[in-house]
Amino acid sequence: MADTSAIQEHMEVIGADGVHVGTVDKVEGERIKLTKKDSGAQVEGAEGSHSGHHHYISLGLVAEVEGDKVRLSANADVAVSFEEEESEG
Structure with a gap:
């Protein structure tokens, strides 16, 4: 497993395919919080609305x-499909 303590x-x-998925906002528990402005919205093959909130x-x-x-160990389009969205409310 990678040394995730080095994530800043x-x-x-x-992704494993070299495609940009997002930018780290911070690490929260067992997941990486991506910035709102850059959280995989433009990944080709991604579905749904990915803008305006953290992933x-x-x-x-x-x-x-x-x-x-x-x-990541997965290609960008696959990684984006595994993203969790911030719960609303």
């Missing part, structure tokens, strides 16, 4: 942390 704010999150990626999807990038 503003790191880029990319989360499970730390279990992290393959490695290298430099200023968090690389």
Whole structure:
């Protein structure tokens, strides 16, 4: 398993295919909170409305942390389908 303690704010999150998934806002428990403005909304193949609220990626999807990038073990379109949305209200 990757050393997820190295994940820092503003790191880029990319899929195994090298496609941008989002930008780290912070780590909360066992998941990465992505910034609202950049949380996978433009990933090709993503479905639903992904803008205007935070999304989360499970730390279990992290393959490695290298430099200023968090690389996932899944391709971007698959990782986005696993995202959890912030509960409304």
